Amino acid sequence: MGPSSAPRRLSGMQKQVLSLYRGFLRAARTKSAEDRQRIESIVSIEFRRNAKEVDRKNFLYIEYLLRRGKKQLDQLRSPDIVGLSATNVSFSQTKAPTH
Amino acid sequence: MAAVTGASSISLLRSAPQQFHQNLALSRTNGLKSVSLAGYGRSSLSFGLQQRSLRLRVSCAAKPETVAKVSKIVRKQLALPDDSAVTGESKFSELGADSLDTVEIVMGLEEEFGISVEEDSAQTIATVQDAADLIEKLIEKNKA
Numbered sequence: 001m002g003p004s005s006a007p008r009r010l011s012g013m014q015k016q017v018l019s020l021y022r023g024f025l026r027a028a029r030t031k032s033a034e035d036r037q038r039i040e041s042i043v044s045i046e047f048r049r050n051a052k053e054v055d056r057k058n059f060l061y062i063e064y065l066l067r068r069g070k071k072q073l074d075q076l077r078s079p080d081i082v083g084l085s086a087t088n089v090s091f092s093q094t095k096a097p098t099h
Numbered sequence: 100m101a102a103v104t105g106a107s108s109i110s111l112l113r114s115a116p117q118q119f120h121q122n123l124a125l126s127r128t129n130g131l132k133s134v135s136l137a138g139y140g141r142s143s144l145s146f147g148l149q150q151r152s153l154r155l156r157v158s159c160a161a162k163p164e165t166v167a168k169v170s171k172i173v174r175k176q177l178a179l180p181d182d183s184a185v186t187g188e189s190k191f192s193e194l195g196a197d198s199l200d201t202v203e204i205v206m207g208l209e210e211e212f213g214i215s216v217e218e219d220s221a222q223t224i225a226t227v228q229d230a231a232d233l234i235e236k237l238i239e240k241n242k243a
Binding site for chain 2: 010014015018019021022025026029044047048051
């Protein structure tokens with residue numbers, strides 16, 4: 001992972017993570033400029049933090065994060081959701097369903 | 100095919116003598132291109148465009164302007180100083196970008212150029228030149 005000069009060969013899981021990241025950034029584009037910036041900043045911090053802290057061999061946990069991320073992304077995609085500070089920032093707490 | 104070439108583009112004929120031995124093959128592919136050029140309307144632009152499409156076909160190299168624009172976005176995205184050396188050969192990883200940065204760069208390019216990069220191609224981009232080439236290819240495709 002990280003900066004390697006060889007042509008990047010990504011594992012399937014890494015591809016999934018990047019694809020999720022892209023999905024978040026795309027979803028953020030559909031929000032207002034202010035919300036978008038906030039979302040992008042939270043998402044970017046969260047991904048980078050996990051990239052650093054989570055052991056890359058901890059597949060179970062990464063899979064869990066991926067699943068959780070996908071759910072959050074689905075919610076974020078809905079037009080009446082304008083941010084995810086409540087979901088992503090309170091990382092350790094179980095997030096209450098927002099509907 | 101001949102009908103398409105003849106009807107839709109006069110500027111193509113003008114450049115034909117420059118095409119030497121590739122004349123036949125190129126004018127045919129250009130015939131296809133000219134359909135997209137016709138939509139352009141501005142004749143001053145069409146000449147430049149045509150030059151590029153010619154060059155694209157031969158060497159697949161992006162215009163220096165595109166490379167410069169990509170470099171600028173890359174600098175901005177990676178928060179590099181304006182005078183830092185970012186060239187076509189610069190690898191994103193050598194500039195200090197991790198894979199998440201690369202995703203951000205590609206997204207930034209999409210917005211700037213009004214294109215949509217597919218995931219598979221996004222993951223093959225390693226250098227500024229790669230990105231510029233892909234962008235020009237996509238822009239061409241959008242116009243067609």
